[in-house]
Amino acid sequence: MASTLHIDTGTGLLLAARQVLSPHWDARPAGVLPDLLVVHGISLPEGEFGGPWIDRLFCGNLPATAHPSFGEIAALRVSAHVLIRRDGECTQYVPFGERAWHAGRSSYGEREACNDFSIGIELEGADTLPYESAQYQVLAQLIRALCAAYPGLSTQRVVGHADIAPGRKSDPGPAFDWARLRSLLV
Numbered sequence: 001m002a003s004t005l006h007i008d009t010g011t012g013l014l015l016a017a018r019q020v021l022s023p024h025w026d027a028r029p030a031g032v033l034p035d036l037l038v039v040h041g042i043s044l045p046e047g048e049f050g051g052p053w054i055d056r057l058f059c060g061n062l063p064a065t066a067h068p069s070f071g072e073i074a075a076l077r078v079s080a081h082v083l084i085r086r087d088g089e090c091t092q093y094v095p096f097g098e099r100a101w102h103a104g105r106s107s108y109g110e111r112e113a114c115n116d117f118s119i120g121i122e123l124e125g126a127d128t129l130p131y132e133s134a135q136y137q138v139l140a141q142l143i144r145a146l147c148a149a150y151p152g153l154s155t156q157r158v159v160g161h162a163d164i165a166p167g168r169k170s171d172p173g174p175a176f177d178w179a180r181l182r183s184l185l186v
Contacts, residue, residue, distance in 0.1 A: 004141065004145075005138075005141045005142055005145040007096065007145050007149040009097075009149050009150075011095060012095030012097035012098065013092060013095055013096075014082060014090060014092050014142070016090065017082065017090040017092040018089065018090065018092070019091075019092050020055050020058070020059065020091050020092070020093055021093060022060070022093040022100075023059065023060055024059075024060060024079035024093075024094075024101050025093075025094040025095075025098045025099055025101060026098070026099050027098060027099060028097070028098065028099045028116055028117070029116050032117055033117070033150060033152045034096065034119045034146075034150050034152060034153060035117050035118075035150075035152035035153060035154075035157060036108055036114060036117055036118040036119070036153075036157050036159065037118065037119050037121060037153060037157060037158045037159070038102065038103060038114065038119070038120050038121065038160070038161055038164060039121055039139070039159070039161070039171075039176070040080060040102060040122045040160075040161045040171050040172060041123050041124075041125040041126060041127060041131075041161075041171035041172035041173055041176065042054055042083070042122045042124065042171070043124060043125060044057060044062075044069075045069050045070075046069065046126060047126045049086050049124055049125075050085075050086075053066070053070075054091075054124070057073065057076070058078065058079045058083075058093045059093075062074045077101060078101050078104075079093045079094050079100045079101050079102060080093055080100050080102040080120040081093065081094045081095075081100045081102070081119050081120050082119075082120075082142065083121075083122040083123075083124060084121065084122070084123050084124065084135050084138050084142070085124045085135075086125070086132050086134070086135065087134055088132070088135060090138065090142070096119055096146065096149070096150065100115065100119075100120050102118075102120030103115045103161070103164055104165060104169075105165060105168065106164040106165045107164060108159065108163070108164050114164045118164075119146060119150075121139065121143075123135050123139065123172055123176075125172065125175070125176075126175070127170050127174060128175050130175050130177075131172070131175065131176055131177070136177070136180055136181055136184060137184065139181060140181060140184035140185055143155055143158060143185060144185070155185040158181070158185075160172050
């Protein structure tokens with residue numbers, strides 16, 4: 001991954017990312033621009049890293065029989081804007097200007113439906129396993145690039161999935177080091 005990430009604001013694409021476009025997205029409501037960044041954690045199967053399963057989930061072709069845990073999630077229509085793998089490699093599923101389906105039932109402040117006004121960034125990980133240095137470095141670079149590309153975003157408006165869906169979601173989990181991320185954003 002390059003030391004500086006760039007976003008093409010015309011297309012909403014992260015130029016250094018592997019592109020695996022998901023069918024699970026739609027347009028943001030008219031006049032709504034992203035102003036919140038949501039950090040998630042994901043591994044498929046849970047606690048296992050690498051492999052094709054996250055791509056397959058976000059593209060709607062996860063085989064229900066490939067693992068016992070996949071049966072309950074294979075039919076979900078979900079996506080994120082970007083996944084940061086354990087080694088820092090980025091995969092983009094949805095252009096940043098569009099609405100990815102990452103937050104589900106959610107609210108931030110007085111606003112409901114966070115997908116409308118947020119960008120979802122998945123980290124390959126699990127709630128209780130430490131995230132990798134490369135992930136923190138790339139996440140900080142991506143946040144800075146997004147803030148430069150979209151004036152409504154700020155390094156002060158970065159939250160976890162658990163913050164917008166309390167009681168329903170726990171990611172990125174207690175193993176995510178928020179202080180470390182904040183120090184990289186200064």
